Amino acid sequence: MPLSISNSRSAPFFYVGVLAGLCLVLIATFEISSRFMLEHHSETFARVSRQYADAVWVRPAKAGEPISVLLVGNSLLLDGIDVDRFQKLTSSKLRIYPIFLEATGYYDWLYGLQRLFREGARPQVVVVGVGVNSFLANTVRQDYVPLMFFDARDTLGVAYDLGMDRTATSNLLLAHSSVFWNTRSVIRSQILYHVVPHSKDLFLLLKRQPPIPPVPEFQSIADSRLRRLRELCEAHGAKLIVLVPPTLSSDDAVRQMTLAAQSAGVDALVPIPPAALSTRYYQPDELHLNAEGAELFTSALAAFLPHTLDRDSPPTRN
Numbered sequence: 459m460p461l462s463i464s465n466s467r468s469a470p471f472f473y474v475g476v477l478a479g480l481c482l483v484l485i486a487t488f489e490i491s492s493r494f495m496l497e498h499h500s501e502t503f504a505r506v507s508r509q510y511a512d513a514v515w516v517r518p519a520k521a522g523e524p525i526s527v528l529l530v531g532n533s534l535l536l537d538g539i540d541v542d543r544f545q546k547l548t549s550s551k552l553r554i555y556p557i558f559l560e561a562t563g564y565y566d567w568l569y570g571l572q573r574l575f576r577e578g579a580r581p582q583v584v585v586v587g588v589g590v591n592s593f594l595a596n597t598v599r600q601d602y603v604p605l606m607f608f609d610a611r612d613t614l615g616v617a618y619d620l621g622m623d624r625t626a627t628s629n630l631l632l633a634h635s636s637v638f639w640n641t642r643s644v645i646r647s648q649i650l651y652h653v654v655p656h657s658k659d660l661f662l663l664l665k666r667q668p669p670i671p672p673v674p675e676f677q678s679i680a681d682s683r684l685r686r687l688r689e690l691c692e693a694h695g696a697k698l699i700v701l702v703p704p705t706l707s708s709d710d711a712v713r714q715m716t717l718a719a720q721s722a723g724v725d726a727l728v729p730i731p732p733a734a735l736s737t738r739y740y741q742p743d744e745l746h747l748n749a750e751g752a753e754l755f756t757s758a759l760a761a762f763l764p765h766t767l768d769r770d771s772p773p774t775r776n
Contacts, residue, residue: 492638500641502559506606509557513574516555516581518695524553525767528579528696530567531587533560534703537746540756547760551767555581559606561599563592564683565616568690570607575694583767584691585727587701590670590711594679596620604633605640670711680718688724699725699766703755704732706744727766729758 496503516526529535536558545554559566567586598604598616608616613634617627632639670676684700691698700719702712709732719726737744739751747755 489636489638492641496637496641502602503606506557506559506602509555510574510606513555513557513581514577514579516553516579518580518582519553524549524551525583526553526581527555527583527585527763528571528574528581529554529556529585529587529701530571531558531585531701531703532562532589532592533558533746534589534592534705535587535701536560537741537748538703538752538755539759540752543753544756544760547757548764551764559599559602561592562603563588563595563597563599564687565596565598565619566603566607568683568687569612569616570603571687572690573607573609573612575690580694581696583699584696585699585701585763586687587703589703589705590708590715593683593700593715594671594676598630600630600633601640601643604630605637608634610634670714673714676714677718677721680715681722684719684722684724688722697725697767699727699763701727701729701759704730704735704747704751706732706735706737706740708732725766727759727762729762730755 513528516528519526529539535556539556541554541556545552548554557570562570567588571584571586598620604613610631613630614627616622617630620626622630629639634640671679684698688698700715702715704712712728712732716726716728735747735751735754739747739754741748
């Protein structure tokens with residue numbers, strides 16, 4: 459009887475151990491396969507990883523060398539700037555180090571820049587271009603960013619700034635430490651795009667930009683964030699410039715952003731006023747520039763950015 463009782467008591471523990479072992483195997487399998495897919499099949503990961511690695515090594519220019527410029531932003535710059543052409547047009551004055559990641563905003567780059575500085579990046583100029591709506595948004599991108607731009611302390615800092623609850627904070631920490639958890643939404647999206655043709659274009663058309671807040675609230679939010687970015691850059695010997703890419707019907711928002719930048723002591727660069735570009739220069743979502751619009755924006759930025767750093771010879775608009 460004692461032997462029989464002992465066996466009956468140990469059986470549940472055995473099955474619990476087997477179940478726990480299977481769970482660990484599944485977790486390891488998901489993690490390894492997700493990392494493999496990310497490193498070998500994600501164009502976004504490959505591009506941003508390469509750009510980030512280059513940016514870590516940026517250093518101040520020596521006498522007679524082009525100024526080192528870290529240029530960061532989201533898809534508005536990814537689609538709006540021909541980096542190779544921009545570099546050729548400015549090569550005598552600037553050395554450009556771009557990092558472009560879609561759907562990023564203020565908090566993504568505040569903490570992304572903070573980590574870059576900690577890892578040794580020392581650009582002379584930091585240009586941030588995410589668009590007015592993304593700059594004002596109280597969000598952070600849940601995939602790619604926690605894994606590639608944040609460390610543990612940054613993740614907790616973001617959670618505090620955004621007032622996240624414990625569940626949201628845990629999700630963000632998991633997204634930082636686990637490739638599978640970080641890329642789960644990307645995997646779902648890729649499956650959907652393959653199953654439903656043109657669904658990506660449909661979602662872009664249906665996605666609406668949030669309204670711009672009233673002027674007092676706009677100025678309060680923008681001024682605080684611009685000052686925080688400026689202080690971060692200045693603490694590491696860099697000048698901050700806010701680049702405002704054009705979007706349709708954004709004249710008032712651009713004007714308010716420029717005023718907020720002046721109040722915060724930050725240069726705001728508007729190479730092309732939004733009113734100067736019609737729908738002809740935009741993609742169907744009426745937010746991102748097409749190839750023709752990107753050519754104009756790249757040329758304008760190449761003309762105005764060097765002169766923003768040299769106020770003695772301002773450019774003339776055509």
